[in-house]
Amino acid sequence: MIKLIIKIFLTIIALVLILAAAVFFQEVDPKQVKPGFTPHQFADTLANHTYDLDSLKAIIGDNKGLPEGFEIAAAIAYSAYPQLKDVNIDMILQPEGAPMESTFNIWTLFIPGKKHRQYRILLNDAEKTFFDPILLRSLPFDAQVGILAHELGHVVYYHQLNLFEIGKWGLNYLESDEFRATHERSTDLMPVYHGLGSQIYQYAYFVRKDSSCLEFFKGAQGFMDKYYMTDIELLEAMNNQRGSHLFQNAH
Template sequence: MKQKDSLELTNKIVPDEIWREAYIALSHYPELKNTPIEFKFKNNIKKSFMQAQPKVSGLLKNKKKRGYFIMISEEIQIEDEVFDVADVPSEVLIGWIGHELGHIMDYRERSATNMIWFGVKYLTSKNYIQEAERAADTYAVNHGLGSYIIATKDFILNHAHLSDSYKSRIKRLYLSQEEIMALVDKLDAEEGK
């Protein structure tokens, strides 16, 4: 893989190809301002386009000093369809990044032992995967990224070349567009809009 140029935003390392989308998504999470996050391209992430995880070297550190990776697949193959990060619309990338930042919001309150237990449950329980993915979507929506999360869902669910089984997996594990809109409406009502 060729060397990627990256832009460092204080304690964030972001490849040039996605710096704009990362900046927009990060701007919705002021709580992560002092959290080290490194966005890295990776050759292959199974069943996913992006994946958030704590840096193993910092797992035993104080929760407030822990750093994280957001791994991004340069290409994702879903059945016979191959997507390159450059082919994904900007608002969809913002939604995906916002979702992964939602995972980091969840992780940052967990102890090292709880993070390890989280990993075990995530790998072994479909119900736990659903709970974790819906929580990350909820964090993103609650941080003002609802329209981007909907764009991401629309991109996946309305893509003609993706199989019904893959679309069913997305529908089963993540919030639906209707659930996202209900959260957005609730937030708007709370804010008096």
């Protein structure tokens, strides 16, 4: 009996070492890339328009969770990513955590075939916290669309990786500030690449310049400017994307 237990224990250790080695030797680029198609170019201002949610649902597919109270903003963000139409994604309001966070059901990563994967975008909706000014409920409509489009950019990235690459990405993200900053800042470009540049710009502008966010940004500026693109940087990216200076005098 003891020999059997030792054999099982050694087998488990061997499997763990093999998995660790497989993860260690993966090469993972932190940068996001442009989509290989011409995206739909959304209007610079999406607020104060009427949208039909059923029509949007037909575009994004029936495997998309919509956060209560923010269904239209979420559906528009989803619609900018046609490559995610067949991917299972849920957006969940919760009373804790980071303001917004893209993750996955880890067990679904072990099922052969990416069609079984399930992704989650967790949205902090807590009351009376430091993050209050930048939570989804505090943002203007266009900024809501922009930040949700950022989070969906993470899903695009995850969905391109295999299990071992996701493991290596997670290790690099936790251990390397440079890797994390490169990944997050390039993910800010995903809404730009997908026709929602104005919306991610409006988010970046709001959290840095709106009077309701001044106290928050005062305490978070170093972090925000290191890991996320500023509104000025996003304007430049938008100009480069469109080959013009349409946004030079925005705000």
